[in-house]
Amino acid sequence: MGTAPQCIITDQCRSMFSAIRKALPNTRHCWCIWNIMKKFPQKLGGYRRYRELYAELRDIVFNSRTEESFERKWFEFIKEYNLHDNTWLSDLYDDRRMWVPIFFKGEFWATMRSTQKSESMHAFYGGFLHSKTSLVQFVHEYDNVLGAKE
Structure with missing residues (x-):
C-alpha cells in the first residue's frame, strides 16, 4: 500500500496525462495503442489509398525492430x-x-499494450458486478452474465 504503479496505460486524455505526471512522477505512462489505432479510419479514411496506407502504417508501428528503423x-x-x-x-x-x-x-508490461482487455471485461460484466462483489457473489453473477449473454 502506498506504492505507485510502475506502469499505467490510459487513453490520450491530456488531463489524465497531466494528473499522472504530477501525482505519479516515477510511473511510466503510455497510451492505449488500441484506442489510437481505432481512430485511423476516421482520421485517415478519406485518403485515396487508405487500405494500403493503413496496412503500411500498422506494419511500421508493430514491426519496427529499433527506434531508428x-x-x-x-x-x-x-x-x-x-x-x-x-x-x-x-x-x-x-x-x-x-x-x-x-x-x-x-x-515489463505483462503483455498489455492497451486498455482493450479491461474495457471488454467492463462491457461483458456491466451491471452485474461492482467493487464490493464477494467471490461467492462473483461466481453467482458470472453464471447470471453467461445466461444473459446466451
Missing part, C-alpha cells in the same frame, strides 16, 4: 503518401514514446 520508416511513409500536412499524424509522431511498442522495449 521506426523513425526512418515513418518519414518514408509520410513522404510516400504526402502526409506532411496531416497534423494528427504529426502529433502522434511527436508523442511516439507514449504509444509505439518499440519505445517500450525492455520494459
Whole structure:
C-alpha cells in the first residue's frame, strides 16, 4: 500500500496525462495503442489509398525492430503518401514514446499494450458486478452474465 504503479496505460486524455505526471512522477505512462489505432479510419479514411496506407502504417508501428528503423520508416511513409500536412499524424509522431511498442522495449508490461482487455471485461460484466462483489457473489453473477449473454 502506498506504492505507485510502475506502469499505467490510459487513453490520450491530456488531463489524465497531466494528473499522472504530477501525482505519479516515477510511473511510466503510455497510451492505449488500441484506442489510437481505432481512430485511423476516421482520421485517415478519406485518403485515396487508405487500405494500403493503413496496412503500411500498422506494419511500421508493430514491426519496427529499433527506434531508428521506426523513425526512418515513418518519414518514408509520410513522404510516400504526402502526409506532411496531416497534423494528427504529426502529433502522434511527436508523442511516439507514449504509444509505439518499440519505445517500450525492455520494459515489463505483462503483455498489455492497451486498455482493450479491461474495457471488454467492463462491457461483458456491466451491471452485474461492482467493487464490493464477494467471490461467492462473483461466481453467482458470472453464471447470471453467461445466461444473459446466451
